Amino acid sequence: MQQSALGILIGGSSHVGKSTLAGALARSLGRELISTDALGRHPGRPWPSLCPQVAEYYASLTDETIHWFLKVHHENMWPRIRQIIESHRQRAQPFVLEGAALRPEYVAQLESGSIIALFLHADDDFLRRRMTDEARRDETYEQKAGIIDKFIERSLRENREMLEAARTANIRCVDVATPGALDALVREFSAG
Secondary structure, three states: OOOOOOEEEEEEOOOOOHHHHHHHHHHHHOOEEEEHHHHOOOOOOOOOOOOHHHHHHHHHOOHHHHHHHHHHHHHHHHHHHHHHHHHHHHHOOOEEEEOOOOOHHHHOOOOOOOEEEEEEEOOHHHHHHHHHHHHOHHHOOHHHHHHHHHHHHHHHHHHHHHHHHHHHOOOEEEEOOOOOHHHHHHHHHHHO
């Protein structure tokens, strides 16, 4: 079933390995790779450099507002995401689509016959370490560290909330903190 599915959707919060898995699957299966990151503008992660607009975004807004804006941003992207999926269906062109905008509550509304959805997640400690290390948070000045902390907390909240939504929607959830989890998925999908 995996190999015959027209579309493979990979969702999850920041730093769970969506791009890594999607790239490996697209190469292994010879499919087009699409990322929702290219579909919309959002401040995103505040590293490796800190643009003034990103600093202002994270510094001036409450955690609740940052979370709300992210959800609205994802909601606004869904008409375009649906259009991409439908276009690939009409052309029978296999694809792998990845991104944080593939929120479980929206993915669950898709016609599932030719689509397989995966939700990647990990526990807070694993994701916090991964983001802190990549951002080199311990080596940065106080203002930037505070902004990085806000991004991390937003991402952890997204991870928890989307995991609950994925489980409710019966979307397959994969814990990326499990050693070899992503490699096992690539092997599974490649074997058909």
